[in-house]
Amino acid sequence: NYYSKFKRPLIKNVHQLFNRGVGSAVVHQVYTGGANKWEVIQRTLNGSQFYTFSVCNVGEREQDNWLRTTFIQRRPSASRVFVELQFIVRDCNSFDGASLTCKETFNLFTSESDADVGTTFRKGQFKKVATIAPDEITSKNELRINTETKVVENLSRKGFYLAFQDIGACIALLSVRVYYKTCPATVKSLASFPETVAGGENQALREVSGVCVENAISEELPRIYCTVDGEWVVPVGQCQCKPGYEEVEDECQECKAGSFKAEASGDKCTPCPANTQELDSGAVVCPCMDGFYRAPNDPPTGPCSGLPSAPRDLVATTSAGKLLLTWSPPEDTGGRTDITYSIECQRCEGMVCQSCGEKIRYEPAGVGLTDTKVSVSELDAHLNYTFTVEAHSGVTVLTSQAVPPANRPPSTNPPKITAMRVMERSSTSLSLFWDVKPRVHPRPIRYELTYRKKDDNLDVTTYTVLILEKNSVQIKDLVPGTAYLFRVQALSSDGSPGGSSMEEQFETSEHLTQNNTAVIFGVAAGGAAMLFIVIVVLFLRRRNSHTRQGPEDTYFSSSEQLKPLKTYVDPHTYEDPNTAVLKFATEIHPSHITKQKVIGAGEFGEVYRGILKVPGRKEVAVAIKTLKPGYTEKQRQDFLSEASIMGQFSHQNIIRLEGVVTKFKHAMIVTEYMENGALDRYLRDHDGEFASFQLVGMLRGIAAGMKYLSDMSYVHRDLAARNILVNNTLECKVSDFGLSRVLEDDPEGTYTTSGGKIPIRWTAPEAIAYRKFTSASDVWSFGIVMWEVMAFGERPYWDMSNHEVMKAINEAFRLPAPMDCPSAVYQLMLQCWLQDRSKRPRFGDIVSLLDKLLRSPDSLKTIADFDPRISIRLPSTSGSDGSPFRSVSEWLESIKMSQYSENFACAGVVTMDQVLQMKNEDIKNIGVRLPGHLKRIAYSILGLKDQTSTLSVFAV
Numbered sequence: 020n021y022y023s024k025f026k027r028p029l030i031k032n033v034h035q036l037f038n039r040g041v042g043s044a045v046v047h048q049v050y051t052g053g054a055n056k057w058e059v060i061q062r063t064l065n066g067s068q069f070y071t072f073s074v075c076n077v078g079e080r081e082q083d084n085w086l087r088t089t090f091i092q093r094r095p096s097a098s099r100v101f102v103e104l105q106f107i108v109r110d111c112n113s114f115d116g117a118s119l120t121c122k123e124t125f126n127l128f129t130s131e132s133d134a135d136v137g138t139t140f141r142k143g144q145f146k147k148v149a150t151i152a153p154d155e156i157t158s159k160n161e162l163r164i165n166t167e168t169k170v171v172e173n174l175s176r177k178g179f180y181l182a183f184q185d186i187g188a189c190i191a192l193l194s195v196r197v198y199y200k201t202c203p204a205t206v207k208s209l210a211s212f213p214e215t216v217a218g219g220e221n222q223a224l225r226e227v228s229g230v231c232v233e234n235a236i237s238e239e240l241p242r243i244y245c246t247v248d249g250e251w252v253v254p255v256g257q258c259q260c261k262p263g264y265e266e267v268e269d270e271c272q273e274c275k276a277g278s279f280k281a282e283a284s285g286d287k288c289t290p291c292p293a294n295t296q297e298l299d300s301g302a303v304v305c306p307c308m309d310g311f312y313r314a315p316n317d318p319p320t321g322p323c324s325g326l327p328s329a330p331r332d333l334v335a336t337t338s339a340g341k342l343l344l345t346w347s348p349p350e351d352t353g354g355r356t357d358i359t360y361s362i363e364c365q366r367c368e369g370m371v372c373q374s375c376g377e378k379i380r381y382e383p384a385g386v387g388l389t390d391t392k393v394s395v396s397e398l399d400a401h402l403n404y405t406f407t408v409e410a411h412s413g414v415t416v417l418t419s420q421a422v423p424p425a426n427r428p429p430s431t432n433p434p435k436i437t438a439m440r441v442m443e444r445s446s447t448s449l450s451l452f453w454d455v456k457p458r459v460h461p462r463p464i465r466y467e468l469t470y471r472k473k474d475d476n477l478d479v480t481t482y483t484v485l486i487l488e489k490n491s492v493q494i495k496d497l498v499p500g501t502a503y504l505f506r507v508q509a510l511s512s513d514g515s516p517g518g519s520s521m522e523e524q525f526e527t528s529e530h531l532t533q534n535n536t537a538v539i540f541g542v543a544a545g546g547a548a549m550l551f552i553v554i555v556v557l558f559l560r561r562r563n564s565h566t567r568q569g570p571e572d573t574y575f576s577s578s579e580q581l582k583p584l585k586t587y588v589d590p591h592t593y594e595d596p597n598t599a600v601l602k603f604a605t606e607i608h609p610s611h612i613t614k615q616k617v618i619g620a621g622e623f624g625e626v627y628r629g630i631l632k633v634p635g636r637k638e639v640a641v642a643i644k645t646l647k648p649g650y651t652e653k654q655r656q657d658f659l660s661e662a663s664i665m666g667q668f669s670h671q672n673i674i675r676l677e678g679v680v681t682k683f684k685h686a687m688i689v690t691e692y693m694e695n696g697a698l699d700r701y702l703r704d705h706d707g708e709f710a711s712f713q714l715v716g717m718l719r720g721i722a723a724g725m726k727y728l729s730d731m732s733y734v735h736r737d738l739a740a741r742n743i744l745v746n747n748t749l750e751c752k753v754s755d756f757g758l759s760r761v762l763e764d765d766p767e768g769t770y771t772t773s774g775g776k777i778p779i780r781w782t783a784p785e786a787i788a789y790r791k792f793t794s795a796s797d798v799w800s801f802g803i804v805m806w807e808v809m810a811f812g813e814r815p816y817w818d819m820s821n822h823e824v825m826k827a828i829n830e831a832f833r834l835p836a837p838m839d840c841p842s843a844v845y846q847l848m849l850q851c852w853l854q855d856r857s858k859r860p861r862f863g864d865i866v867s868l869l870d871k872l873l874r875s876p877d878s879l880k881t882i883a884d885f886d887p888r889i890s891i892r893l894p895s896t897s898g899s900d901g902s903p904f905r906s907v908s909e910w911l912e913s914i915k916m917s918q919y920s921e922n923f924a925c926a927g928v929v930t931m932d933q934v935l936q937m938k939n940e941d942i943k944n945i946g947v948r949l950p951g952h953l954k955r956i957a958y959s960i961l962g963l964k965d966q967t968s969t970l971s972v973f974a975v
């Protein structure tokens with residue numbers, strides 16, 4: 020009864036330590052030596068019966084009556100407790116003649132103790148907490164119940180007693196309730212905090228640390244404060260939902276399908292932007308749709324854009340001795356505004372075309388044009404020039420050029436043959452070339468060419484029909500001095516004829532002429548959508564004469580580019596190497612060159628970054644290779660031989676020679692400047708920062724450059740990531756063409772038993788064994804470059820010695836797939852490393868395959884299995900002496916990850932056995948966040964695990 024009457028509903032955050040009515044008889048009467056006057060009295064209040072502890076000795080002096088509770092256990096963190104008393108005090112005036120001695124207050128005391136002392140009572144051990152005075156006094160007739168709460172602070176021992184001292188009042192104690200307050204367990208700002216006991220006056224705000232809810236993270240430890248009143252205030256260090264998750268009612272939920280969130284933030288998931296693929300729930304990024312790309316500087320969360328279509332309406336006019344090319348912007352900019360144009364020039368004599376080289380001057384420039392016009396000067400008389408205008412945008416480099424814009428609606432018009440002409444004529448052969456419109460097709464076009472002798476007896480006409488994949492052909496074994504009729508028609512994809520056909524008559528020449536010019540027309544490997552124009556410019560007088568005729572014959576060709584079979588000429592075949600330099604390179608006056616800063620050390624001297632400012636031309640950033648003083652004539656020739664070689668090349672993915680200084684004491688080679696330097700170093704510095712398709716895009720560029728070199732019959736011999744340079748749009752270009760470089764320049768070069776110096780880990784076995792250097796051995800090296808790129812600049816074969824590498828290769832071991840390497844890419848590497856060089860793919864095959872992979876990003880999704888059985892040896896499978904690692908720090912040091920020693924130690928990972936148990940998630944959890952580092956550590960652990968099986972052979 021008493022309980023039901025007086026017990027208040029418990030407040031949520033109030034924890035009772037003690038709650039007793041007197042009737043429960045646990046408040047003890049304490050005998051203090053004299054007569055103790057507290058007694059248990061039954062009373063009736065509002066019709067209910069209840070018990071009180073009462074004392075009422077108002078007429079006697081010097082009262083000192085004590086009543087003490089049982090031992091109250093304390094929760095360790097509850098240093099502050101509340102004592103709530105309900106009591107009645109009688110009015111002294113209601114006692115006749117007792118007013119001198121009668122009191123109307125009593126005292127509350129407490130005593131701390133680590134143990135229950137039973138009935139032992141020592142007054143001296145009690146400290147006074149408060150004097151308890153009633154708010155309302157009870158008179159004779161009317162009972163008034165008071166409720167008073169007092170705080171007992173700074174409790175520190177296991178428990179305590181409360182005691183009530185009467186000093187001569189008339190009191191009835193109805194109930195005593197003892198409690199403390201807590202801040203309840205809560206989730207605030209995505210962090211959960213445990214129930215916390217409110218602090219006392221010495222710690223009014225208690226700081227509490229929390230943990231982020233599932234799938235939320237925070238940079239700072241989330242914290243909050245618990246007030247003395249049991250309220251949470253001031254949360255600090257917010258948790259935010261991880262990428263791919265958003266906050267929904269104190270939880271982090273996966274982004275719905277078709278939406279994404281790239282970063283840990285308080286933001287909601289947003290719908291995938293334009294031209295991206297919608298993934299399943301939990302997407303952190305929406306990858307580009309097939310045929311759409313993001314430029315390196317585009318935000319990874321932004322829309323994707325397509326390639327620009329070709330520039331339109333290219334027109335050439337001449338004025339004041341110059342040729343002016345103008346065109347209109349592409350119809351389709353792919354959704355981008357950063358369209359620029361570049362001009363490529365080819366000089367054709369008969370069927371033979373060559374790059375126009377450095378002679379030609381473009382105003383304002385030949386590349387990076389934002390205007391749709393350029394003026395060209397310094398053209399020679401009586402020559403055919405072919406100008407190609409390419410539209411580029413920020414995404415051009417990613418598509419590695421020439422990948423026709425996928426996902427564009429296929430052209431519905433069948434291709435149309437628009438012009439046919441003879442490019443080369445002899446007495447027995449005719450080389451034909453025809454144009455086709457539109458230039459861009461979803462699929463390669465094939466052509467049907469039919470020809471016959473014109474005046475054949477029509478009854479017995481013999482037709483020859485050829486199906487061709489290119490818009491050109493050379494027909495041999497014809498009869499001299501004879502007219503032939505040629506008809507060409509484009510075939511649609513199912514092989515049926517489509518579009519219009521064209522018929523022309525051409526004659527072979529009468530006399531036997533020497534026909535020694537081999538011409539092939541290759542598929543364009545150049546960049547972006549392109550358009551080109553062939554112009555015959557006739558200068559009546561040479562140079563400075565201003566009397567000239569305009570373009571006689573202007574026409575557009577198909578998207579396929581005329582590709583001459585140009586063979587590389589070894590400068591050593593020239594008796595005087597200086598002649599070779601002058602033939603292939605433009606002489607620059609040293610006053611036009613400004614050196615700015617040393618950027619590297621070449622074999623012959625320093626390499627500088629600088630500026631080339633030729634009068635009348637825009638200044639360009641260049642790299643300047645110098646020849647150190649004290650050179651011999653032989654060294655000078657070797658130095659300049661690189662320019663003689665480089666000057667013969669003209670390709671987007673081959674480092675471009677600007678010119679040379681040979682006529683002054685300090686010889687120099689000036690090339691285009693590649694902002695990001697050597698590829699191996701660049702990748703190491705950006706470990707883990709590129710997606711597979713970006714890496715494959717780089718490889719595609721390198722392969723295109725190598726295809727160009729192999730088409731010219733040039734064998735590089737030292738293809739390695741360190742010899743690839745990267746510019747600021749991440750274009751990769753093959754460099755390092757010195758004739759002596761393989762012998763002397765490359766720090767990787769090692770003398771072999773055959774005497775030559777060879778970069779062993781990049782070189783094909785047949786080239787090491789008997790110096791058989793071919794494009795097929797370059798393909799092997801390309802496979803190693805692929806591995807270097809996919810492994811972000813990791814050293815091939817790690818710390819194995821050259822001898823170990825050669826032995827392993829001969830035993831059919833091959834490098835294992837780099838971490839996260841797409842399976843298709845690794846398969847291509849293995850093909851490049853086939854022992855039988857005739858079975859290795861050719862660079863043309865490699866370019867097509869990489870193009871195919873880039874066109875369908877899904878093809879890069881399957882990751883090569885990490886199969887330790889195929890590996891030669893994994894990195895850091897043991898200490899340098901071959902014995903297992905003795906400590907975690909020794910192991911971390913060996914993989915250059917010492918910076919994480921403390922993370923491992925703090926997480927309690929102190930033995931290599933523990934390391935071997937770690938999963939990727941564990942590595943992340945101990946604080947290794949950078950993907951590249953995570954990879955390196957995980958990869959090494961995999962290697963450690965498989966130490967025993969690394970010697971099994973992988974059949975190639």
Ligand code: AMP
Nearest residue numbers: 619620621622626642691692693696697
């Ligand atoms: P090399 O003698 O060609 O190996 O050049 C030595 C170093 O100079 C290279 O590793 C590059 O770091 C730097 N270098 C050479 N050519 C260029 C260039 N065209 N642009 C930027 N850096 C270059």
